[in-house]
Amino acid sequence: MPQHIEAQYQEILNEYVKKQTEQNLYVGQNFSRQLILENISPEEVISMHKAAIRELYSDLPDVVWHSFDFLIEMMINYGLALQERQSLLKRQEELKVEMDLAANVQETLLKTKLPSLDGLDIGLLSIPAKKMNGDYIYFVSDYDGYAGVAVADVIGKGLPAALCMSMIKFGMDSLNSSHAMPKDVLSVINRIVEKSVDDSMFVSMFYANYDASAAKLTYGSAGHEPAILYRANTGGFDELEAKGLLLGVSPAAVYEEHSVTLGKGDMVIMMTDGVTEGRTEEGFIERDVIYELIEQKKDEPAQAIVQHVYDELERMQNAELQDDFTLVIYKKV
Amino acid sequence: MAFFSRIESYKTGCHIEMNIQVNLTENDNKLKGDIHGEIDAHTAPVLREKLEAYQEQEGLNAELDLSGVDYMDSTGLGVFVAFYKSINAKGGHLKLTGLSSRLKRLFDITGLGDIMDIEAAVGKGGN
Secondary structure, three states: OOOHHHHHHHHHHHHHOOOOOOOHHHHHHHHHHHHHHHHOHHHHHHHHEEEEEHHHOOOHHHHHHHHHEEEHHHHHHHHHHHHHHHHHHHHHHHHHHHHHHHHHHHHHHOOOOOOOOOOOOEEEEEEEOOOOOOOEEEEEEEOOEEEEEEEEEEEEEEEHHHHHHHHHHHHHHHHOOOOOOOHHHHHHHHHHHHHHHOOEEEEEEEEEEOOOOOOEEEEEOOOOOOOOEOOOOOOOOEEEEOOOOOOOOOOOOOOEEEEEEEEOOEEEEEEEEHHHHOOOOOOOOHHHHHHHHHHHHHOHHHHHHHHEEEEHHHHHHHOOOOOOOEEEEEOOO | OEEEEEEEEOOOOOEEEEEEEEEEEEEEOOOEEEEEEOOOOOHHHHHHHHHHHOOOOOOOEEEEEEEEEEEEOOOHHHHHHHHHHHHHOOOEEEEEEEOHHHHHHHHHHHHHHHHHEEOOOOOOOOO
């Protein structure tokens, strides 16, 4: 215990004992904050108090000194609890820094370059509900008239989900071809995820490959929300169904693939369940609502359409989306 | 043995209560159960914890009635898949019954409907 603190305490105590004013009490309160900053433990405060009283009133009966000694003993465990709290606070701070770091790494990892293809307008919006995004979107593009797109949703959140995503990314990078077909991509990623992920974590993924010269989209799904096909000439919406099990459940899973050819103004709308599983006070937001929102802006650029769908769904849910939201539109122009 | 968990959320200034109720009884390696309420990220841990108590049992025959489930999201699905995988690995069997059309769709989209033993609720199966 530094000498100057003891002297200061004695002075403040003496002032208060002489005159019990608000002002003198206030000085004491401020001093106690300083003691906390200096890491002075509760038992040290009492022993300081005892020393100060002895200086000021040395003729007090023994019973008073014994009672201080007893009180010092009583406070020792409080001191330990305080130390523990301080080390927890420090640890929490470290974890927060690590978490921020992980979120940054994830953001870097998630970075993907929008492909640029003749006759294809792409809109993309991916908004996490919390700090870490459980949705993953990745484009594979070689500037050769083909572009692959993966839309994935990791079931399971936080750090493990982010780690899972990096596995998907490296799986996709290892294929390293915009020509890779959906059923092959999904099989490869399934084997990676199945081997490495724990039992309660899974990934749903939609993969599509677009061939610009033929305006042909080939797609497959691993347990993912079906993409939507909008036909400009009929104004109709259809679900692009493709059978396939979630990634990471069974190594034996096989994946289908199907193709559609896009005409001018046609759109393929890919999304995660954060888009379709919205709920308002009246109940679920049905798919028809999403169709309607897209139709309202069908003649606008793809980015304007995804933004409109997001804005409206957010508004319906009182600006409180419960799940990560990812929406991608491929529009043939 | 009933377990009731209530999570209150503040949405739009009004009070929306989310709840889940899980009743499980086990007899002679046969697990019977019914689940009521919503299974989402908030309530799924309750269900997971209840099911985990049985997942290490050899040759467990489990049948869970989901007809009281109003809502389930992918987190809830994850709980059932984890349970399915672990009891399957121990030579057991899991059957889910009473699925609403919404739940049935979730199992079908994810491809789980093809590998798991599921049964739609009578009169609720179509859509």
